[in-house]
Amino acid sequence: MTLKFWLYFSPFWVPIALMLTRRVPISMAALAAAMVSAALYGFSGEATVAPTLSSAGVELLKGAWLAMPIVSVILAGLLFHSLISTCWSPRVRGQQADTSAADLRLTVFGACFLIGPFTETATGFGVGLVVSLGILLRAGLPKHEAIVFSLFSQILVAWGAFAVGTMLGFSLAGISDPRELGWRSAVLVTPILIAWLGVYWSMCRTLGLSNRPRDLIREALWIAAILAGLVTLSRYADPDMVGLMVLGSAAALYGFFNGGQSLRTKLTEAAPYVALCVCLVACRFWPVLHESLLSVQIKPFADEMAWPVLLSPVFWLMLIGLGFALLKAPLRDVGRVLMTTWQRGKITVGVTLLFVICARFMMAGGIPGILAHELQATIGTSAAVVLSPVLAAITGFLTASNAASNSLLMPNVVGLAHAGNWSVEWIAAIQNVTGSALSMLSPVRIVMGCAIAALGAGAMGGIYRRAWPLGLIPVTLMVAAAGVVVTVTH
Numbered sequence: 001m002t003l004k005f006w007l008y009f010s011p012f013w014v015p016i017a018l019m020l021t022r023r024v025p026i027s028m029a030a031l032a033a034a035m036v037s038a039a040l041y042g043f044s045g046e047a048t049v050a051p052t053l054s055s056a057g058v059e060l061l062k063g064a065w066l067a068m069p070i071v072s073v074i075l076a077g078l079l080f081h082s083l084i085s086t087c088w089s090p091r092v093r094g095q096q097a098d099t100s101a102a103d104l105r106l107t108v109f110g111a112c113f114l115i116g117p118f119t120e121t122a123t124g125f126g127v128g129l130v131v132s133l134g135i136l137l138r139a140g141l142p143k144h145e146a147i148v149f150s151l152f153s154q155i156l157v158a159w160g161a162f163a164v165g166t167m168l169g170f171s172l173a174g175i176s177d178p179r180e181l182g183w184r185s186a187v188l189v190t191p192i193l194i195a196w197l198g199v200y201w202s203m204c205r206t207l208g209l210s211n212r213p214r215d216l217i218r219e220a221l222w223i224a225a226i227l228a229g230l231v232t233l234s235r236y237a238d239p240d241m242v243g244l245m246v247l248g249s250a251a252a253l254y255g256f257f258n259g260g261q262s263l264r265t266k267l268t269e270a271a272p273y274v275a276l277c278v279c280l281v282a283c284r285f286w287p288v289l290h291e292s293l294l295s296v297q298i299k300p301f302a303d304e305m306a307w308p309v310l311l312s313p314v315f316w317l318m319l320i321g322l323g324f325a326l327l328k329a330p331l332r333d334v335g336r337v338l339m340t341t342w343q344r345g346k347i348t349v350g351v352t353l354l355f356v357i358c359a360r361f362m363m364a365g366g367i368p369g370i371l372a373h374e375l376q377a378t379i380g381t382s383a384a385v386v387l388s389p390v391l392a393a394i395t396g397f398l399t400a401s402n403a404a405s406n407s408l409l410m411p412n413v414v415g416l417a418h419a420g421n422w423s424v425e426w427i428a429a430i431q432n433v434t435g436s437a438l439s440m441l442s443p444v445r446i447v448m449g450c451a452i453a454a455l456g457a458g459a460m461g462g463i464y465r466r467a468w469p470l471g472l473i474p475v476t477l478m479v480a481a482a483g484v485v486v487t488v489t490h
């Protein structure tokens with residue numbers, strides 16, 4: 001690789017190198033990434049507007065604005081979890097000991113592969129992790145293990161938040177029909193999800209949950225049903241509907257098989273989560289309500305997307321969390337939870353803000369295009385396409401968003417596909433799936449999990465040591481898929 005490539009690649013490798021030293025906190029690594037990308041923006045020569053101190057300030061503010069919906073969801077999700085676990089249905093230490101191993105297995109699988117992913121399809125922004133982690137902690141899992149298991153809630157991020165990232169990718173790729181990208185993404189997710197299930201079984205065994213044949217068969221059948229639904233429905237429905245339909249149906253059916261607690265207890269504990277999902281779905285599909293809430297928007301920049309505050313998960317997380325908490329707890333206790341939430345979440349908010357600002361400077365400076373050009377010039381178009389999932393993985397990892405990953409890289413990988421006369425649809429799907437898959441391991445997600453579980457940022461190293469196979473699997477499979485596309489499509 002050329003020196004120019006490594007120079008413009010520095011917003012990726014600098015924060016990773018700093019975090020690997022284990023001496024630099026993640027907040028400083030994120031700050032370094034933002035500063036490096038800002039410096040490159042000033043010298044890239046590829047910026048859409050001639051870089052000046054004034055334009056850099058505008059891009060900084062735009063980056064902060066892009067981060068606003070994300071950081072607000074993080075804080076609102078943390079607040080929702082704290083209010084429900086502290087005020088609505090607190091559980092005394094040791095209460096989970098009455099849960100049988102079989103019931104615990106059902107609970108863990110449901111939280112990881114059904115309830116968490118379903119919530120993510122309805123909300124996005126890592127809210128599925130908030131819900132999944134809350135269930136796992138209440139089930140009695142150790143904090144570190146609960147965080148790692150909760151990452152499975154992000155397995156279908158390509159369909160998260162009504163597939164907003166996939167729909168953006170479809171638009172950026174210039175594909176005629178979003179179903180073409182959605183169906184190919186579902187096909188590519190299939191081997192990844194099967195391999196992830198194997199990792200899940202290994203983690204269960206390490207945790208002490210026995211892998212009885214009937215457990216493995218039951219869980220494999222559920223995953224097969226989810227994948228069959230994704231692949232089949234993606235042929236006939238747009239991506240923004242598919243994930244919600246498949247996972248919503250699966251989660252509802254799974255509830256009938258999950259025994260253990262009394263029906264009254266289960267309904268009480270599930271009530272806030274059910275109310276949250278019902279409100280979010282109603283906002284989406286009830287036209288009158290949707291249009292009314294959509295009218296309230298904040299748009300500080302003419303060329304940036306507006307933020308529909310009342311349609312955001314933030315509003316409903318706070319409204320429902322506060323509503324249920326105040327039904328059982330005095331206002332004084334709720335106030336204490338609010339203060340505790342900010343103390344636990346402020347580092348996560350700062351880290352997320354800095355990484356999004358980093359991505360904004362990269363986009364404004366045309367850095368992804370420079371990297372793609374240097375890669376193509378150095379190793380050739382074919383090799384650049386085959387290795388493009390590595391860049392997708394890194395952008396998904398740093399930004400915690402397949403929408404951001406697609407924004408940064410999709411135009412460039414599609415350009416490479418056109419240059420080699422390869423299938424644009426398959427190359428775009430590989431980019432979409434890889435960026436989505438690696439967002440689950442983003443420092444933003446891990447820090448958020450640590451905040452919810454009341455662990456310090458120092459716990460991140462142990463979590464990554466447990467979770468690294470979840471990242472290696474999609475990168476390896478998607479590099480192989482890109483190789484197949486380059487070999488057999490024209």
